Amino acid sequence: GINNAFVNIQGNSRTNIHMKDANGNETELLEPAPNVTEKEWNHFLERLGRILEGCDMVAVCGSVPRSITPQMFSTLLSVIGTYRLPLLIDTHDKMLDVACAKRPKLIKFNRERIRKQLGKKDCTHQEIITYADALIKMGVENVLVSLDKEGALLICKEGAFFSQSPEVNVISTIGCGDAMVASVAESLSMGRSPEDMLRHAMAISSANCM
Numbered sequence: 001g002i003n004n005a006f007v008n009i010q011g012n013s014r015t016n017i018h019m020k021d022a023n024g025n026e027t028e029l030l031e032p033a034p035n036v037t038e039k040e041w042n043h044f045l046e047r048l049g050r051i052l053e054g055c056d057m058v059a060v061c062g063s064v065p066r067s068i069t070p071q072m073f074s075t076l077l078s079v080i081g082t083y084r085l086p087l088l089i090d091t092h093d094k095m096l097d098v099a100c101a102k103r104p105k106l107i108k109f110n111r112e113r114i115r116k117q118l119g120k121k122d123c124t125h126q127e128i129i130t131y132a133d134a135l136i137k138m139g140v141e142n143v144l145v146s147l148d149k150e151g152a153l154l155i156c157k158e159g160a161f162f163s164q165s166p167e168v169n170v171i172s173t174i175g176c177g178d179a180m181v182a183s184v185a186e187s188l189s190m191g192r193s194p195e196d197m198l199r200h201a202m203a204i205s206s207a208n209c210m
Contacts (some may be wrong), residue, residue, distance in 0.1 A: 011034025014032060015031050037067075052083045057086045058080050060088070061181060074101075103138075108180065111148055125162065144184060
């Protein structure tokens with residue numbers, strides 16, 4: 001099995017419901033995350049420190065609970081930073097600014113989040129690349145942007161790379177972004193080129209939705 005080190009909290013874990021009708025229309029019902037007390041947060045940081053001693057890479061992903069401030073999130077990333085581990089980030093809003101300052105190995109966006117970050121209803125590949133280049137100059141090593149059925153963009157110091165999505169029978173897209181981040185983690189550990197890293201991520205993400 002997979003080892004875990006969950007930290008129990010007083011609040012209930014949120015439930016997210018994803019519905020799809022016969023015509024392919026999708027609706028999501030996303031509950032807010034529970035509050036995390038200061039005592040629970042400190043317990044988590046303490047346990048995390050012990051876990052990191054045996055890690056090769058760290059991915060920080062998902063929505064942040066409302067009670068977690070940017071300063072607390074910065075502390076989390078600083079704890080990880082003391083172990084000099086490659087850091088992969090898949091979050092958004094204020095926490096993204098905090099993450100960029102930590103020079104992560106990867107920042108992952110989806111189409112909705114990159115639009116929000118750019119303040120646009122839609123954005124071109126070039127607009128995404130220009131924004132990602134600015135992050136690269138700040139110290140972010142790789143910026144990965146998934147674009148739903150269109151494909152994905154990977155921007156790094158070696159250049160900007162685009163991969164189309166293969167045509168597959170989509171059953172559910174839940175977890176595709178997580179699969180993509182996991183694929184990048186494996187590619188980084190294997191020393192794959194940016195082109196191969198993007199191809200691998202696109203293949204794993206597409207397989208996840210079948």
